[in-house]
Amino acid sequence: MSDDVKEIFRRAKEGKSIFVDRDSLNPNFLPDSLPFREGQSKEIAEILSPILLGSKPSNLLLYGKTGTGKTVVARKVLKTLKDTAERNNLVVAYVNARTESTEYRTLAEFARSLDLPKDEQIPFTGLSTGEVVERISRQIKRNGMHAVLVLDEIDYLVREFGDGVLYEFTRSSERMAPGFLSLVGISNDLKFKEGLDPRVLSSLSEEELVFPPYTVEELRAILNERAKVAFRPSAASPGAINLCAAMAGSEHGDARRAIDLLRIAGEVAEREGRKGIDDSCVRQASSKMEVDRVDEAIRSLPVQNKAILYAVSRFDGGTNTGELYLAYSNLCKKLGIETLTQRRVSGILGDLDLLGLVEASVVSKGRRGRTKKIQLLIGREALTKALSEDPAFDFP
Ligand SMILES: Nc1ncnc2c1ncn2[C@@H]1O[C@H](COP(=O)(O)OP(=O)(O)OP(=O)(O)O)[C@@H](O)[C@H]1O
Ligand SMILES: [Mg+2]
Missing domain, CATH: 1.10.8.60 (Helicase, Ruva Protein; domain 3)
Structure with missing residues (x-):
């Protein structure tokens, strides 16, 4: 060796490691205290507390940019609620829609917290989502369950699968009575609300809470x-x-x-x-x-996007649309790939801008019209390393 x-x-x-408790730096770790989030924690607790007296809490939406403590605060408050509750018909469930990756799996994961009877359990696949929602509602009704579902990364669910399931849940109070279900949605994308059916939106955001950046x-x-x-x-x-x-x-x-x-x-x-x-x-x-x-x-980008990104990286201190297109066209010949029109290239630049890989901003050139100022936002070395994994870019 x-x-x-x-x-x-x-x-x-x-035992010379400098770590004493490595796990405490893992994403799932629940710290004892959450400084600077006392306000949000209390507010969520206030909103949920009617459940301890058997009433349905308002639905709630938690918003804020990434890393502002939404998930950790929600999990912590939920845990405290669970520890306080003495009723055994109280159910608190946490599901992350992105981790589950499909609508069906998100529902199935929620259903697991509800202890469905054997003949109604949700198989890995095979049921319609309507049927899964039906079984969930029936179980909540049958046992008079008072349920809170925290739906983390709810924006992912809505973007990929629409708001049908949310619609079902927010309309289902009759089907669930005497039980009920309250929703706590978490999102780091404020715009996701724009895609919601107005009825879903008004019901889901009975209460809203913002998590500011630290x-x-x-x-x-x-x-x-x-x-x-x-x-x-x-x-x-x-x-x-x-x-x-x-x-x-x-x-x-x-x-x-x-x-x-x-x-x-x-x-x-x-x-x-x-x-x-x-x-x-x-x-x-x-x-x-x-x-x-x-x-x-970069790894998952189509080859054309990679080529455009590479062309941008050839210019120190930024470039403009015309210059870039020339460099890109030459590169395409070298790589033996199709050369897209200037218009398509412009569209792809927009996508790369959204990903935070380049900055492509429109600048006015006075009477000579407008052009884009384009520059790389990432290290050139990191880019070269990432591109070298694609055989198409295997040139000297
Ligand atoms: N106030 C806090 N005190 C201690 N640790 C915190 C605090 N806020 C956040 N953290 C920690 O920072 C990390 C990110 O927090 P969290 O996962 O809750 O972010 P988020 O708002 O859910 O982000 P995203 O939108 O990307 O999911 C976690 O490891 C969490 O434990
Ligand atoms: Mg989170």
């Missing part, structure tokens, strides 16, 4: 708390924590990004056999995350 491998195992055996100060406090649980005392230097907070707060205050940075910085420090995490570990973690993000975004 190589010396490196031996060294890794030797260090692990000696400030850099807040991120720092959150990281400090987490570092105390995750690492040996003083393994994470204040400088490193500040840097994680500043980097994660630079776009919008995203606690997930902050914690991911800290975890990966910890892994870097560990791999390098350091005693603690310093700034350089955080910087390495950040570029690793950038490479991973770019990799993931």
Whole structure:
């Protein structure tokens, strides 16, 4: 075995890891306290509390950008509700629509919390969603269940499958009485409301709660708390924590990004056999995350989008539509792929802009009309690495 491998195992055996509780940096970890979210937690608790006296709580929508604590706050409040409740007809369920990936599986996962009778259980496939909703409603009615369903990433469900199921649920109070079902929807996309049937919208958003992005100060406090649980005392230097907070707060205050940075910085420090995490570990973690993000975004792109992205990357400090089209056309010849029209290229640039890979903004050239200023928003190295995985780009 190589010396490196031996060294890794030797260090692990000696317990020289800087981690004390690695799991506390995982996405599913439920911290003891959620600073800066006391207001939202209380408000959700107030809205749900009628259920403890047997009344149906209002439906509720939680909104906010990614990493603002929506999921963790909802799970925490739900857990406390479950722990407080003494009624056994109270059911609290949590389902993430994106994780389940289909409407059917989302429903089936919810149904699992309801303990359906044997002959009504939901098979892996085969039923219509209407039938699944029917079985769920029947079970809630039969047992007089007081149910709360937290539907996380509800925007994904609506975007991919429409709002039919939500419509059924928000209209089903008669079918469920004397039981009931309250919905807590969570979304990081405000626009998803625009696609909802107005009746679904008004019912679903009886109450709404916004989760603002964290400030850099807040991120720092959150990281400090987490570092105390995750690492040996003083393994994470204040400088490193500040840097994680500043980097994660630079776009919008995203606690997930902050914690991911800290975890990966910890892994870097560990791999390098350091005693603690310093700034350089955080910087390495950040570029690793950038490479991973770019990799993931690029890998699934069609070849034409990749070609356009590559053409953009050939220009230092940005380019314009005409120049880019020329470079793109030459590249297509080199790659042996079809050359799309300027119009199609323009459309694809828009898509790449949405993905945050390029910036393509319209600038006026006075009487000579308008053009686009186009520039790469990602590191060129990360791009080259991601493209090198596609055999089409295997040219010297
Ligand atoms: N106030 C807080 N205190 C401690 N940790 C927090 C706090 N807010 C968020 N976190 C942590 O930050 C990470 C992201 O939070 P969470 O998953 O709740 O974000 P989200 O708003 O659901 O984002 P998304 O919209 O992307 O799903 C989690 O690891 C969570 O534990
Ligand atoms: Mg979430």
